[in-house]
Structures are given as structure tokens and as C-alpha cells.
Amino acid sequence: MNNTAASPMASATSSGGRSTGKSVSFAAELQSMMYSLGDARRPLHETAVLVEDVVHTQLINLLQQAAEVSQLRGARVITPEDLLFLMRKDKKKLRRLLKYMFIRDYKSKIVKGIDEDDLLEDKLSGSNNANKRQKIAQDFLNSIDQTGELLAMFEDDEIDEVKQERMERAERQTRIMDSAQYAEFCESRQLSFSKKASKFRDWLDCSSMEIKPNVVAMEILAYLAYETVAQLVDLALLVRQDMVTKAGDPFSHAISATFIQYHNSAESTAACGVEAHSNAIQPCHIREAIRRYSHKIGPLSPFTNAYRRNGMAFLAC
């Protein structure tokens, strides 16, 4: 791995007094994740700790709300339906989640086809395991859909701009790497919260909860955690690029962010030399990103987004 510091106990450094004595820390993994999402080669430890804190807070809140929802319907476990219910307001993010679930189904179908041992058995037992997540999602959205717009998402083939931008950024990043760096980058990309399921559960302190999430719900939570980190990095990169004042360029505010980012990265690789700290995302970028994201402009802004319990808007939903 690439990180320098980050022992599991080093969690209590920054971010104003939350999380005292948290024994489980994802700071090291987060540093790798941020690198794979577009941060510098060695992201700052402070930034990783702050991101961990933000993600942790948001997930705990999400879990609490999901627990309330499932309590309302008298269930004993938190199911993926509860999480889908919480996300129903934001179409784009919901669509991304659905796509993720379908891809997960598809991948297990293919891998099962290659791994012969289960194949026949599955075929003969009526293949009721295939497309499990897709069925869950479809059935649930069917049941809560009043206007038909949720179900329309299944046929929707629009390009997801955020994902597109991430893909382009990754492509740009990898184009200039040599094969050793690229191998490392790929390893970083493969990191996810679902790979470390038990650590993730401990991190969220699931055992002390009354109503616990089931397996598929945990998958979705891991995905939402990753999405949150990705959103934070996206926004922080935008903020950082905004902070760079280009003297003498009167239209710098009008040029699209990706364009500027592209040219910045091209220049910085040419200049090379000092890389890590000058390019890494700073905690101030993250804070500013969150502030901007939470700030909703408009007459009804105090009344929208029902999930802003402790003043921080959910990034993943």
C-alpha cells in the first residue's frame, strides 16, 4: 500500500472531538480510495481522517433513519427496501444505486457460470438466486410508486453525468502512468467497504443497534459509503480548482470545471517535481465542499431535504 502513517489508533487527531477512542479506523483505506478517485498520489492523512469522520456521521444518521422506517413497518431487520425508501427523493442517486445492484447481480451470474460447481445445481433449482437484488428493487419500487416515475427509471438510459466525469478523470489519470504505477492504481481502485465487511460493521457499531441491517442492506450501505467518499472527492476537487486564481484570464469563472482540471493536471505533470502536498486535497477543501453542498439557495430551502438532522446534508442520498 502507499500510505505512510495511519495506525488504526490514530483516529483521534483532527475533526474537533468526535469519535473518542474509536478503535476501528478506515483512514488508511480511505487514503487509497481517495487516490483512486482522483486525489494526489499520497493523500493527506488529515484529509483522510476528516473524510472518515464525515462518512461515519452520515452513515450513522442514515442507519438511524432506516431503523425508524423499518420500525414503522414492524420489521425486525433493516432491509434494502428501507434504504431505497430513504433515497426515493433523489432520482439520479437512486438510479445509480439501482444500476449498481443490477451490475452486482449480473456479475454473480457470470462468475457462477464460470465456476462450474454451482452451475448445474443452480439451473435445476430454478435459478431463483439470479437477479435477486433486481427483484427486490423492482418489487419495492413497484409498491411505492404512485406516479410511475420511479419505475420509469428502470428503462431510463440516460448517461449518468457524474459517473461519466469520474470515468473521464480516471482515464486521464491513468493515461500518463507507467505500468507499475497503473498496477498500484488498480489495486487502490479495488478497495471498497464491502471487501472489509466485518470491519465495516464494527465501524458502524452495528452490534449495539436494536434493528440490524441484513446482508443486502449491508452491501448497499457499503456502496453508499463509497459513494459518499467519491462525492466528497469530486466536490473537493471542484473547490480546489475554484481556489486557483488564474491571473489575467477574465473568463476563468465561465470555463467548465473539468476543462480547467484537465489543463491543470496536464501542466502539473509537465512541471512535475513537487507533487504530493501541493496537489493533495486539503481538509479545508473538504469543509468548504460540504458547506457549499449543504447550502441550498431558494425560498423553500429551509423546508426541503428532510434528512438534514444535524445540519449536514447527506451526500449519498
Added chain:
Amino acid sequence: MASAPRPERAPRLLAPCLTRYPPPPSPTTVGFLSMEEEETYLELYLNQCAAQDGLAPPRSPLFSPVVPYDMYMLNASNPETAFNLNPEVKETSGGFSPVDLSFLPDELTQEDKDQPVIGSKHETKENSESQSQQSRLPSSSEQDIGLGLNSPSLSNPHSQRHPSDTDLVQASPEKPDSNSLPLASITPMSPVTSVSECCGIVPQLQNIVSTVNLACKLDLKKIALHAKNAEYNPKVRFLISLLLTKLECNGAISQSRLAARKYARVVQKLGFPARFLDFKIQNMVGSCDVKFPIRLEGLVLTHQQFSSYEPELFPGLIYRMVKPRIVLLIFVSGKVVLTGAKERSEICEAFENIYPILKSFKKA
């Protein structure tokens, strides 16, 4: 979708063209030659052409379909006069009317390939397949010659006779990835070696899943007790005993069938009136290694509609090829797994299709 008879699809290359117009000896065997016969014809013909330099052997048969070998030689050496020769060819070949399109294979549907390849009017499926099978080796030179020939052919009244030629020739410019291949000379190819000519790599079959209907009631417990390599899982209604072997290229399908027969015999020996019906291959899995690292981020961006790459979910890129309908798992290391095939040829074809794409995303 067009329905090609199965045996014909197996040897892909020039064979489809040649089967339609073999040299005079056996015109009646059009279309259903066995593998061996087609190979012989091809070998003969290609050896002839290899003696000439210049033109693409695959192209000439399309200019003058039913022609004895000596006429081919003339065509090969002199592209400009190819069309001039055709009137003579018409006479010599006998029953070949000017606008006789019967030489075109049955399926005239033209299917979109996942690459910006052949988009010409009545390009036949087989022609497009044969082109792809040659993995665009001749096409790079075809392009030079073909474009030059386009003008004369269009103005020539005889051009009607070979609509597929002009189409084929026009198709060449539309294959951008062919230009990336450095080959300029044409090497003669036979069906068996064609796959290895382009990149020296042949996908190895890892697994074949097939089913057969024994058409009789079985007492599972009895079989499980008496037969070797059998397990009896009460949860599943049928006996699960798959014979898994690492199979080599050509023998794969027959070995699978053999294995199934063996099991039927075992069941028979135990006293059940087992038959051997409906042997069907459900799935074939192949794998190979292109031996260079691949930049998957680039691939997923340019082939978005076919690929999905979620490294946090699965380390490989899942590429859904439309034609043939195969799913490829492409890994950064260069390993490629192909699955979902019903025939060996589909695996080879899919790999042929993907190889130039992978090369363009090679991580230096």
C-alpha cells in the same frame, strides 16, 4: 436474425466463400463440406495464391467466383485488369449469369458489429465474418488497393455482378482499427492457423457444460451408491456429476460428448434403460492471455455501451460482445476469460474481435 446452418459456421475464414464456389469438380457440395474437405480446398487454393505476390487472396474469389485456379493467378497479379478478365471468366465458368446473386449465402442480414466495421449495404453476414476472421490483416492493404479500384468498378457495367465486392472494398475504409496493425503483406491463411496468425494466441477452453436427456426414470440412491464420482444431494432432483477436464482446442466438444456417453453407459449398466437424447452444449468457457497490461479505464470509456467496470466490485471489466453473443472478462494483467459460447468458433471469433481493441489500450 439470420440462421446459418451450424456446421457451416465452424470454419470461418474463406471457407464460406469457397464453399459456394469450389472449383468445378463438385459444385453440388456447396455449403456443406466437412472440415477436412474445406481445408484441402483452401490449402490448395491458398498455396497457389501464395506463389503470387501483391493482392489479397481473400479478395480475388469475390471478384471472380467460379474460376479455375489459373484464372485466379491472373487476377491476383493484375488488379487493374481484374474486371477486364471477368467477361472471359463469365464464359469459361459456364452457368453463371451476369446478375446471378445465388452465390451469396442465405443470410443477407447485416448485423452491427460492436466495432465501427462493416456498414455497407448488402454486405452478407458471412462476408463480414470472414473479414473479421482474417483479423483485418488483408484489409490494411485492401484499403490501398480497394480504394483505387472503387472508381473503375463503379463505372464498369460488370460491377453489378459482384455487388459484394464493392461493398467489401468499401467496407475496408470503415475499419479504423485495422490501420493500427502494422502488417502490410498478406500471408495465406488456413482455418486452423488463422487464429494464431493474427496474434499467436489461441483461447484455451476451460470448461464445457452440456446436458443430455437420458429419458428414463432413475433411482438416484442406487446410482449414488454404485457409481464412482457421483454425489447425491437430496436437495437437488438430479444427479450432479460433472466431469471437469482441462480440454484442448479441437477435441473439446467430442470429449464432452464422450464424457456424457460414459455416464449414460454407467447408468445403463446399473440396469436403467437409459438413452442418449438431446445432447446439447449449454455453455463453453475459454481463457487466454494477451501478455500485456491493459488500461481498463480507457476501454470502459470508449466502449461504454458494452462494458461495465466496477473495480470495487470485481477486478475485471465485463464486456458484453453483441456478435457473437459472448461475455468477456478482461483483467488488467491481460488475462481474458470468454464465456457464454455455444460453439468453439464463437470463442475464437470473440477473441479475434477483441484483440485489436485490447492492443489499442495496451499499457506501455
